[in-house]
Amino acid sequence: MKKVIVIGNGMVGYKFCEKLAAHPLRDQFEILVFGEEARPAYDRVHLSEYFSSDDADKLLLAPREWYLENNITLRTGEMITDIETVTRRVFTHKHDYFEYDYLVLATGSSCFVPNIPGVDKPGVFIYRTIEDLDAIKDYAQKLKHGGNIQSAILGGGLLGLEAANASKELGLETHVIEFAPRLMPRQLDKAASDMLQTKIESLEIKVHLGKNSKEIVGEEGIEKIDFTDDTSLQVDMLIISAGIRPRDELAVKCGLRTGERGGIYVNNKMET
Ligand SMILES: Cc1cc2nc3c(=O)[nH]c(=O)nc-3n(C[C@H](O)[C@H](O)[C@H](O)COP(=O)(O)OP(=O)(O)OC[C@H]3O[C@@H](n4cnc5c(N)ncnc54)[C@H](O)[C@@H]3O)c2cc1C
Structure with a gap:
């Protein structure tokens, strides 16, 4: 069995799991997903609806059970802090490491915060x-x-x-x-x-x-x-x-080529 690690359980990381779970060659892969956020992937596009519904579960793209049923190991609240491409390992913020055959980077973006004095104030x-x-x-x-x-x-x-x-x-x-x-x-x-x-x-x-x-x-x-x-x-x-801004800090750290304005450089097959 080949080990696939997915970094990021956002909308794209989830979609990747959904596609691979339905693939005819699915049985050839062991899938392990890391998500820094506390809950499984949710519909960020409709995030504002959370203000009126107050129910985070309504936004979930799939509940935790879906990952279990599809034999996908989901580790939420766990951040990957390093990739070692030579030994094919990722390291978590808890200092654990996991080996991969294929690594999928689905780390998304973060908000750009301009450097205005006082921007770190409460409020x-x-x-x-x-x-x-x-x-x-x-x-x-x-x-x-x-x-x-x-x-x-x-x-x-x-x-x-x-x-x-x-x-x-x-x-x-x-x-x-x-x-x-x-x-x-x-x-x-x-x-x-x-x-x-x-x-x-x-x-x-x-x-x-x-x-x-x-x-x-x-x-x-x-x-x-x-x-x-x-x-x-x-x-x-x-x-x-x-x-x-693209979350390309892991790519930069492990020496993957990145774009001039950020983002991970890929070919037509989305390979780094
Ligand atoms: C309020 C709002 C409204 C939007 N409306 C629209 C819209 O109408 N139409 C539209 O097309 N788009 C919209 N977007 C944008 C859309 O949400 C994004 O394009 C989409 O979420 C991108 O998905 P993604 O999986 O690439 O990234 P993300 O959703 O950012 O997910 C990436 C995930 O990876 C995790 N991650 C990152 N680094 C690590 C790490 N090192 N270890 C572990 N986990 C990590 C992050 O915590 C995050 O959970 C909206 C966004 C917001 C915030």
Whole structure:
């Protein structure tokens, strides 16, 4: 039997397992999956629905039993920290190691967090996992005793606007801060952005364009964001949605070729 190790149990890692489980040569492979997150793969595309349903299991792509039934060993809450390509071994954060014949990297992406002074303050969040949403909800809940909460989303792209809608639905006074002079700058021109802005503002979400954040200011949490044009915005919490970066750190560490702007270099067969 050949040993297949999959690093990452996100949407792609799961899809790979589903395909291999249904493959006619399935019996020739032993499959071991490592997922850094606490739960099996879930539907990240519909992550925002977790705010309304509050039921993480509803998002699961398959329950744990599915992996058992398909003879796939799933180790969640376990991160691979090293790959040794010569000996064909992966090492976990618990200092265990596992041997492979084939290694599948399905490590996905992480949120890009710009290096703004104060970005590490309590009250600053990212928007990618169920745990991120739990943290946002808990923080908003704690603040609610103080009346109206001002929440800002840093980034007026597709994901930022989705986060803004979720923030609004949590009952927070919501602002979107965008560095570019228009919303969804990668996809839209000025005219289209103006139309979208009208729509967003009709949802009572305030839009601030052309704003370059200089500092996140506050003593115990956030109080305001200062911009380079000497204006500022009073906020109680901030969700950063300023783009994503490929999780290629393992590839870099073990000497695999990576792209100029990050990501793992592959051929037409998706081989490194
Ligand atoms: C709120 C939101 C809305 C979205 N909406 C859309 C949409 O409408 N349409 C669309 O096409 N896309 C959307 N996306 C993007 C979509 O979710 C991603 O493209 C998709 O999740 C990518 O799947 P993936 O498996 O490659 O990566 P991920 O989902 O990032 O999964 C990778 C997994 O690998 C784990 N991992 C990484 N490194 C290690 C390691 N060293 N050891 C162990 N585990 C590791 C990570 O913890 C993660 O669980 C959205 C994303 C978000 C956050």
